[in-house]
Amino acid sequence: MIFVVTLLMGVVAGLRAMTPLAAASWAAHLGWVSVAGTPLEFMGNSWTPWVxxxxxxxxxxxxxxxxxxxxxxxxxxxxxxxxxxxxxxxLAIGVGALIPGIVLGVVGAVVGTFGGAAARGKLAARFGKDLPAALIEDAVAVLGALALIHFV
Incomplete structure (x- = not known):
């Protein structure tokens, strides 16, 4: 399951770069993922999710x-x-899947970047303006990231 979550969180990164970092750092800070004693321990610090x-x-x-x-x-x-x-x-380091987490996050980011741009372009063309498409993309990114951290 962690491989699907990290891939999809990468897709979210392709939509909005900072949203998955906020979600992952909150998950670490709240103890939903274990980063203690790892190079990513800073992600669970009290200030990191706020930043x-x-x-x-x-x-x-x-x-x-x-x-x-x-x-x-x-x-x-x-x-x-x-x-x-x-x-x-x-999200993956706590289960010993650091390298797969990195790779799948990057692959998802590539997919999300190009797929998100294409989808937003099509939605904007349908609406005749960009703002509704951008707001839909915002909602997908934020709600998607929030949903994904509950699966780790």
Whole structure:
């Protein structure tokens, strides 16, 4: 099950880079995943979920701005890969699946980045504007991340 969760959390990273980090750090902080004594112990610190939550909310806001770059440009794409890797690693390290968690998080981030861009483009074309499509994508990312941390 952890492999499916880390892959899907990577997909969420492709939609919104900071959302899976917020979700994974809350899961670690609340003790739902074990990161104690690992290199990812910082993900369970008391301040980490708050920092990632603030960054996730800021991302939800800035995504609505017209000057926000495409998720497919190198910096944005790279951030999604790193986010998928870190979230996947955080969720998987407690069961001894660090490397698979990283790999599946990255693979999911690639799928989420390109699939999310395509889906949002089609939705925006249907609505005749981007905002409704962006809000739907926000909801899928946030609700998806929240649902996924309950399966670890």
């Amino acid at each position: 990632f939550t603030v960054l996730a909310v800021a991302e939800l806001i800035t995504d609505q701005l017209p000057q926000t770059p495409s998720r497919k440009v190198p910096v944005q794409f790279g951030a999604r890969l790193v986010s998928g890797a870190l979230a996947g690693a955080t």
